[in-house]
Amino acid sequence: MRSIKKLTMRLRSLMFRSQVDAELDDELQFHLEQQVQEHLQKGAANQEAYRMALRDLGLPERIKEECREMRRVNYLENLAQDLRYGFRIIIKKPGIAAVAMVTLALGVGANTAIFSLVNGILFRPLPYPEPDRLVRLTEYYPKGAYVFLRDHSQTMRVTAGAGGDFNLLRPGLSPVRLTGTLVSATFFELLGVHPEVGRTFREGEDTPGNDRVVVLSHSLWQSQFGGAPDIVGRRITIEDTSREVIGVMPPDFNFASGRSSLWMPLSLDPRASSDYWGPEMPVFGRLRPEATLAQARQELTQLMPGVISAFPYHMPAAWNKDVTVIPLQEDLVGDMRAKLLILLGAVGLVLLIACANVASLLLARSVGRRKELAIRGALGAGRSRIGRQLLTESVLLGLGGGALGLLLARLGLATLKAFLPADTPRIGDAVIDGRVLLFTAGLAIATGMLFGLAPAINCWRVDLLSSLGTGSRRMQPRSAGRLYNALVAGEIGLAVVLVVGAGLLVKSLWLLARTDPGFNSNRLVTLQITPNGSFGKDRAACLSFYEELIRRVRTLPAVESAAAVNTMPFSGEFPVVPASIQDHTGDTEGPTPLLWSGAITPLYTSLMGIPILEGRGFNDDDRADTAPVVLVTASTARAFWPGEDAVGKHVKAVWEQQWRTIIGVVADVKQYGLAQNRPGWVDGEIYMPYTQAVTGHREFPSSMTLVIRTSSDRLNLSGEVRSLVADLNAEVPVSDARWMKEVISASITAPNSIAWLFGTFATMALVLGATGVYGLMSYRVAERTHEVGVRIALGASRWEVLLLMVRHAAVLAVIGIAAGCTTAIGLTRLLSGLLYGVKPIDPATFGVVSLTLLGVALAAAFIPARRATKVDPNEALRFE
Amino acid sequence: MGKPNDLVQGTLDLLILKTISIEPMHGWAIAKRIQQVSRDVLQVQQGSLYPALHRLEQQGWIKAHWAETETGRRAKFYSLTREGRRQFDRELANWGRLSGAIDLVLEMA
Numbered sequence: 002m003r004s005i006k007k008l009t010m011r012l013r014s015l016m017f018r019s020q021v022d023a024e025l026d027d028e029l030q031f032h033l034e035q036q037v038q039e040h041l042q043k044g045a046a047n048q049e050a051y052r053m054a055l056r057d058l059g060l061p062e063r064i065k066e067e068c069r070e071m072r073r074v075n076y077l078e079n080l081a082q083d084l085r086y087g088f089r090i091i092i093k094k095p096g097i098a099a100v101a102m103v104t105l106a107l108g109v110g111a112n113t114a115i116f117s118l119v120n121g122i123l124f125r126p127l128p129y130p131e132p133d134r135l136v137r138l139t140e141y142y143p144k145g146a147y148v149f150l151r152d153h154s155q156t157m158r159v160t161a162g163a164g165g166d167f168n169l170l171r172p173g174l175s176p177v178r179l180t181g182t183l184v185s186a187t188f189f190e191l192l193g194v195h196p197e198v199g200r201t202f203r204e205g206e207d208t209p210g211n212d213r214v215v216v217l218s219h220s221l222w223q224s225q226f227g228g229a230p231d232i233v234g235r236r237i238t239i240e241d242t243s244r245e246v247i248g249v250m251p252p253d254f255n256f257a258s259g260r261s262s263l264w265m266p267l268s269l270d271p272r273a274s275s276d277y278w279g280p281e282m283p284v285f286g287r288l289r290p291e292a293t294l295a296q297a298r299q300e301l302t303q304l305m306p307g308v309i310s311a312f313p314y315h316m317p318a319a320w321n322k323d324v325t326v327i328p329l330q331e332d333l334v335g336d337m338r339a340k341l342l343i344l345l346g347a348v349g350l351v352l353l354i355a356c357a358n359v360a361s362l363l364l365a366r367s368v369g370r371r372k373e374l375a376i377r378g379a380l381g382a383g384r385s386r387i388g389r390q391l392l393t394e395s396v397l398l399g400l401g402g403g404a405l406g407l408l409l410a411r412l413g414l415a416t417l418k419a420f421l422p423a424d425t426p427r428i429g430d431a432v433i434d435g436r437v438l439l440f441t442a443g444l445a446i447a448t449g450m451l452f453g454l455a456p457a458i459n460c461w462r463v464d465l466l467s468s469l470g471t472g473s474r475r476m477q478p479r480s481a482g483r484l485y486n487a488l489v490a491g492e493i494g495l496a497v498v499l500v501v502g503a504g505l506l507v508k509s510l511w512l513l514a515r516t517d518p519g520f521n522s523n524r525l526v527t528l529q530i531t532p533n534g535s536f537g538k539d540r541a542a543c544l545s546f547y548e549e550l551i552r553r554v555r556t557l558p559a560v561e562s563a564a565a566v567n568t569m570p571f572s573g574e575f576p577v578v579p580a581s582i583q584d585h586t587g588d589t590e591g592p593t594p595l596l597w598s599g600a601i602t603p604l605y606t607s608l609m610g611i612p613i614l615e616g617r618g619f620n621d622d623d624r625a626d627t628a629p630v631v632l633v634t635a636s637t638a639r640a641f642w643p644g645e646d647a648v649g650k651h652v653k654a655v656w657e658q659q660w661r662t663i664i665g666v667v668a669d670v671k672q673y674g675l676a677q678n679r680p681g682w683v684d685g686e687i688y689m690p691y692t693q694a695v696t697g698h699r700e701f702p703s704s705m706t707l708v709i710r711t712s713s714d715r716l717n718l719s720g721e722v723r724s725l726v727a728d729l730n731a732e733v734p735v736s737d738a739r740w741m742k743e744v745i746s747a748s749i750t751a752p753n754s755i756a757w758l759f760g761t762f763a764t765m766a767l768v769l770g771a772t773g774v775y776g777l778m779s780y781r782v783a784e785r786t787h788e789v790g791v792r793i794a795l796g797a798s799r800w801e802v803l804l805l806m807v808r809h810a811a812v813l814a815v816i817g818i819a820a821g822c823t824t825a826i827g828l829t830r831l832l833s834g835l836l837y838g839v840k841p842i843d844p845a846t847f848g849v850v851s852l853t854l855l856g857v858a859l860a861a862a863f864i865p866a867r868r869a870t871k872v873d874p875n876e877a878l879r880f881e
Numbered sequence: 882m883g884k885p886n887d888l889v890q891g892t893l894d895l896l897i898l899k900t901i902s903i904e905p906m907h908g909w910a911i912a913k914r915i916q917q918v919s920r921d922v923l924q925v926q927q928g929s930l931y932p933a934l935h936r937l938e939q940q941g942w943i944k945a946h947w948a949e950t951e952t953g954r955r956a957k958f959y960s961l962t963r964e965g966r967r968q969f970d971r972e973l974a975n976w977g978r979l980s981g982a983i984d985l986v987l988e989m990a
Contacts, residue, residue: 024947028908028957032927035909059928067928071936 025065033058066386083393090394091401097366098398101359104772105402105448107765108355110409113433113441115348117414118421119341120440121431127330128253128430130193134288137332138301140321141281144269146308147185150284153307156292156300157326160188161267162257163282166704168533168734169225169263170238175727176734178531179221181239181263183282188264189216191287192256198222199233199248207266214266215244219252221262239265240533257283259424274313279698285329297326317593333426336834340755343831347499347762352448354495354769359402360452361488361773363395365780367456388457392450395457399449400442407433407441420757422750455484489777490817496763496770497821497854498828503763504846505832505839506756512838513749518570519670521610524561524714525741527569528707528722532733537703540625544692546729547705551602553725559712564605565691565705567598569741570672571748572706577683578697582641583651583660593655594684596637597672600694600702606632606667608710616648616665623690629653629661630690634669636678637685652687654695661689674748676837714740755835767857774861778810782869790874799870806869810862811855818851893925893933895976898961898969901943905960907950908934934959942968 033054040050058064091098126132136157142150147161162184168176189201197219205211215237217226226232235246244265255261271277288297301324309316331338367374374387411433418428530550537543547565554563568574579593603619605611614635623630631652638647651660672686673679679686689695696702709718719738726735782789789802829841839846900906900914911934912925937943942965948958961969 024957027955029927029931031907031954031956032909032931034954057927059926064928064931067932068935071932071939 022065025068029058029061029064033061080393083390084397086390087394087397091397094366097362098401101362101398102402102405104355104358104362104769105399105445106405106409107769108352109403109406109441109444109448110413111348111762111765112345112352112444113406113410113437114413114417115341115344116440117410117433117437118417118428118431119345120434120437121429122334122337122341122425122427123330124436125427125430125434127333131287132330133328135192135329136286136288136294136297136326137329138284138286138324138326139332140324142284142308142321143278143281144267145271145277145311145313147282147284148269148271149308149311150301150304151185151187153304154286154297154300155289156297157286157288158187158191159284159286160185160191161282161284162188163267163280164258164261166531167239167263167265168531168732170732171225175723176732177225178529178734178736179262180258180260181265182257182261183267184264185267185269191285194250194254194256196248197251199246201248202264202266207269209268209270212266212268213242213244214247215239216248216250216264217246218250218254218262218264222249239263241535253429255429257285259429275699278312278314286326294326294328301326335426337426339834343835344755344758344762346831347502347759350495350499351762351765351769352444354492354499354766354773356448356452357488357492357495358769358773358776359395359398359448360455361485361492361776363391363398363452363456364485364488365776367391391457392453395453396446396449399445399447399452402448403441403445406445407438410437410441417758421754455488458484485777485780486813489773490813490820492770492773493814493817493854493858494821494824496766497818497850498825499759499763499766500850500854501822501825501847502829502832503756503759504850505829505836505841505843506752506759508843508846509835509837509839510749510752510756513675513752514746516671516675518675518745519611519668520570522741522745524711525609526709526711526716526718527737527739527741527744528709528719528735529704529737530565530707530726530733530735531704532730534700534703536733537701540701543701543703544625546733547602547691550707550725550729551604553729554707554709554722557718557721557725559716560718561710561712562604562608563707563709564602564608565707566602566605567600567691567694567696567702567705568672569706569708569744570670571674571741571744575673575680575683576697576702578654578695580687581653581655581657594641595682596652597679597683597686598694598697599672599686599688600691600705601688602691605708606688608708609670611670612668614666614668615646616663618665618667619688619690623692625692629659629693630664631661632665632667632688633663634678634686635666636669637687638663638666640685654697654699656699657695661693675745714742752835752837767854770854771857771861774810774814774858775865777813778806778862778865779868781809782806782865785869786872789869789872790876793872794874802870802872803863803866806866807859807862810858810866814855814858817858818854821854822847822851891972892976893929894937895969895972896923896925897930897933897937897959898942898965898972901959902961902966902969905946905948905958907956907958909956911959937965940968941965 036054036057037050040053041047045053127135129135138150138159142161144161147159151159162182164180164182167179167181169179170176184202184207186202186204186207189196195201196216199216201216202214206214217232222228222232226235229235232246232249236243237246238244250264269277286297288294305321305324306318309318309320377387377390414431414433418431421428530547532543532546536546551563551565554560568576575597577595578598580596582594601619603621603623606613606618613632616632618632619630633641633647633652641647642650647663647666650663652663653660667688669678669686671678691702691705694702707722709722711718717738719735722738723735726733785806792802792805793799825847826842833841896915897911900911906914908927908930912927912930915923915925934943934945938945938959942962943959944962945957945959947955950956
């Protein structure tokens, strides 16, 4: 009832505005008359009484405005009015508006682009039903351990998927090497995905005898089978096995890797013990209804002793002891999360700087507009009303900048996607969707409010009446100047933070790029020779194949030398063997030492330029039937035999009977990547002669990398090598011809792109900061023209004037830089995971950045300051 | 010509409500009445009076009608609504509690 009455009253006020206003006029007029009457009765003269009454009443327009405010009719009307007015102001001064909007567009655009990545990679749920129930069991498990977990877990249904490379035989053509995934039969059903054509695996199809089936990816179906409609039911040969194609997955299915082009069942055969308890693979799960993540974690910890005792041989109790269960999304995103959040923080700083920039721009303008605002105030606009007006203007600017920023973001996102490493998880999911649009709109409005606040606050402080009285530009309130100074110093400080961050990243990238990989990568080309896995069963055939291949390759023109190795440095693969080390009194319950084991042909070390520090290298006399020998790297020798000579000591794979004698120590190679020789879980490196090689799965390595040193770096050898291989064995594919130099530079793509992005943001910050200083100085110079004129007239030299002007900027810059460095010291810690060879608080970087910022600030101040020295005192004194 | 500092907003509302609870009055009379009764201690400025009246009307506690004064001029008279009378009682009770409490503190402390 009451609210209806209120509403009708408000409507009346709104619709019959003129009538309500007339009544208000009348009411106040009546009051005035009474007041006059009173003064008359007290004996004042007519004229005098009226004047006194007017004075008593105060500003009638102000009272009316407040009354209207009380009736709350003003909101809507004011908004419309403010918007109209705001548009007019923007159109009247398009230059300032354009600068403001472009500045904002840069900030908002960069933020939107990065947020699209964050949204796509971190926030968007995985494209499977009930994605939040999907989990990853950390660490890796052999088939047997997976089966144990599958059979015992009450909280999860589990599945496993191991990636690998396989040869697909093509009738009449050379075989092709494909990346595939071996999965348990429950894999697709557990994920909740359906094939595009045919079916996926049925229960039991992951047991020997039932596993001769394969599911293809959409792209493989198209590229190798021309999208044949009768694909289901066809038989294809993968490695040595003929398999029936039972289905094709839709194009967007990319689990567990975007590169997987076929899925085959794991062969779960407890009788094949070395396979069943050998290769380890990731295990995934789906929480059962009612079960929670916490329960799953607890259960997994409880199940681990059972898993360990299920092994057919003794396993240390410490095996996988830190195992836990994490959401699948978290697992897929991996360390991208930290990187993205850092980038988002960086780009947020850029936006803050842009805001400060626009705020100072508007502040300078609002001081110029003081007269206009004072008139509006005198005509009855309350201070809050004027403040709202200014805020409306800036929100309009913000929205304009936001719209422009969205366009920039579209471009930016496309560039980003092309720029980031192709294997960035979920990068395809990064699109500008509803959530991103909402984010951008919110950002535009929030930034509008933020940078509108400065002029609005300032206008509240200005004494409207006094500024109307003097109307001079020179008499300006101190507070505006202080606010302006603070904004510019703040901008410089934020820029310091970003530039320091970028400096650290670029420096570590530079250090990384000039790290010596430990071998000579000049004119080095590698090719993958990948016979079927079964080829390795016949060691003699394998040996003679490679021996003959290398002999023939070395006869090719332009080939200086050739060798074979099981894994090249930077290949991403890191085959290890659990090793026994003679006389090494290790902790028997501790984990068995894991050694990277390279299998090399005799020429490898000399071809690669890896120096032999002690003892001898391999030669043709190290044959399968001679005494087993190994080489160790220098760091391995130091780790296991500190202060002793490693040559003559013995190592072997844990299952072997015969010790292998160390015959030499070679220099370390950046086997794993430029940043580290080996992953943290590996304890050392050994090389075996290929003739005596064994893998961690107790097999003889059949797939090798052919390494060739050529006499020219513009030479495509793959054709020749391919035909040589085909002559020897038509079923062996040759793939991946790559220059080692390119492999090395590709290995730092990820840090490279992060450093570049950060560098881009820092550049934006630097430019925006410089513009801010330039704007401030231009403003101050214009403002002090009169003063400068007086000084010059009184005999100040141009140099002194210049100093006077630049000094101000220098003080601000120093304050900003000091504040920025302090903040940076607190924040660069967050970068430490991305740094290589640089401490987060690197004095050199901080110093160089501080000097750069100071230089940039002074340069930006110098241009307008020089204008001040050109002031003609005669002109200046006549100014205004 | 800012808002009076000597009259807290709520108090002004209370004074207005009290003043017009006896009979409908126009703005001028309300101001004069408060001034007289308080023996010139409380002087209500127009700048606060009229916004307050419009706010109270907006709240639905007072209503306005145009009528002739004794001199025959039309003026806007304000009177309490039923809602306003209840509000007045509430505010009066509040005021009593508050002033009593202040008295207590001043006497005892």
